[in-house]
Amino acid sequence: EPEVTQTPSHQVTQMGQEVILRCVPISNHLYFYWYRQILGQKVEFLVSFYNNEISEKSEIFDDQFSVERPDGSNFTLKIRSTKLEDSAMYFCATIGTFYNEQFFGPGTRLTVL
Amino acid sequence: AQSVSQHNHHVILSEAASLELGCNYSYGGTVNLFWYVQYPGQHLQLLLKYFSGDPLVKGIKGFEAEFIKSKFSFNLRKPSVQWSDTAEYFCAVNEDNAGNMLTFGGGTTLMVKP
Numbered sequence: 001e002p003e004v005t006q007t008p009s010h011q012v013t014q015m016g017q018e019v020i021l022r023c024v025p026i027s028n029h030l031y032f033y034w035y036r037q038i039l040g041q042k043v044e045f046l047v048s049f050y051n052n053e054i055s056e057k058s059e060i061f062d063d064q065f066s067v068e069r070p071d072g073s074n075f076t077l078k079i080r081s082t083k084l085e086d087s088a089m090y091f092c093a094t095i096g097t098f099y100n101e102q103f104f105g106p107g108t109r110l111t112v113l
Numbered sequence: 114a115q116s117v118s119q120h121n122h123h124v125i126l127s128e129a130a131s132l133e134l135g136c137n138y139s140y141g142g143t144v145n146l147f148w149y150v151q152y153p154g155q156h157l158q159l160l161l162k163y164f165s166g167d168p169l170v171k172g173i174k175g176f177e178a179e180f181i182k183s184k185f186s187f188n189l190r191k192p193s194v195q196w197s198d199t200a201e202y203f204c205a206v207n208e209d210n211a212g213n214m215l216t217f218g219g220g221t222t223l224m225v226k227p
Contacts, residue, residue, distance in 0.1 A: 004156075031213060043157075043203065043217040056212045091157065095213060101147065102215065104157035 002026040004105035006092050012111045016081050021108045023075040023092030032075045033093040033102060034067065036060070043091065049075065082112045115140045117206050119218035126194055127226050134189040134221050136178075136204030143209035146187040148178055151220075152200045160202075163187065174198070196227045 005024045013019050025032055034046040048055040049067050066078045075094075079086055089109050093102040116139045126132060138144060148160040161172025168180040178189045187204060204218040 033214070035215075035217075042219050043205075043215075045214045045216065048212055048214055056214055058214075093157075101159045101162055102213065103159075104149075106156040 002103075004092055004094055004103050006090075006105035006108050008108060009106065010109045010111070012113065013082055015084055015112055019079050019082055019110060021077045021079075021090050021092075021110070023077075023094075023105055024073060025075055025092070025094035026096070026103055029094035029096045029103070031055075031095045032067075032069070034077045035091045035093065035104075036088040037091065037107075038085075038088040046077070046090075079110075082110075084112050086110060087112045115206060115208055115216045117204055117216050117218040119202075119204055119221050121221045122219065123222045123224070125224045125226065128196055129193050130225075132189070132191040132194045132198070132223070134202055134204075134223070136187045136189065136218055137185050138187070138204075138206045138216075139185065140206065140208050141185075145207040145209060146178070146180060147205040147207070147215065148172065148176070148187075148189050149203045149205060150200045151203065157203065160189070194223075194225050196225045199223060199225045 007022045032049040035043050037043045045058050047057040047061045064080045069075050089107040091107045092105040095102050118137045120135045146163040149157045150160050151157050160176050161170050163170045163180045171177045176191050180187050202221045205215040
């Protein structure tokens with residue numbers, strides 16, 4: 001069964017550093033999402049991406065965040081200058097057609113020191 | 114803004130017990146509803162979903178959920194749990210006119226004692 005993959009599984013970084021989290025979607029999927037889950041809190045929507053554009057974004061997704069699909073396969077989330085409060089699990093999700101289930105990746109645990 | 118509540122944060126059951134996990138949402142319009150499960154060390158997997166039609170939906174592994182529009186609820190049930198059902202369960206809602214972004218509940222940790 002095809003799966004969404006994410007790398008790295010765990011990233012440790014110093015506050016103020018840039019990080020890039022990578023997601024490889026299921027091959028024929030067109031809609032991409034990032035969510036995050038701070039330890040002990042809810043899974044929160046960050047951003048959705050379709051046709052090389054951001055479709056929707058939440059209040060969390062401020063100017064420090066960006067997404068792109070640089071090579072037509074990977075879907076990346078960049079945090080320009082990490083803060084302590086960015087420490088969380090970051091999940092990528094993809095769907096093939098609108099109004100369908102989202103397939104989630106295993107997540108990247110980001111720890112900002 | 115949409116909100117989703119899961120009232121049971123931690124549930125402990127013995128094998129063969131029946132399970133019901135509550136989920137309530139706040140949006141008054143048309144919604145699509147989901148239950149996801151996250152087994153220890155694994156990613157979120159879809160258990161079942163409701164878009165329209167029969168409000169009683171059946172999912173994988175013997176799970177079912179009932180959409181009660183008047184109660185803004187989508188409770189998850191399983192008549193007889195197994196030790197392998199130990200996991201975290203998330204209810205999620207998508208407003209029909211708000212793209213595909215999911216709003217999640219806080220999750221319920223289920224522990225099934227053998």
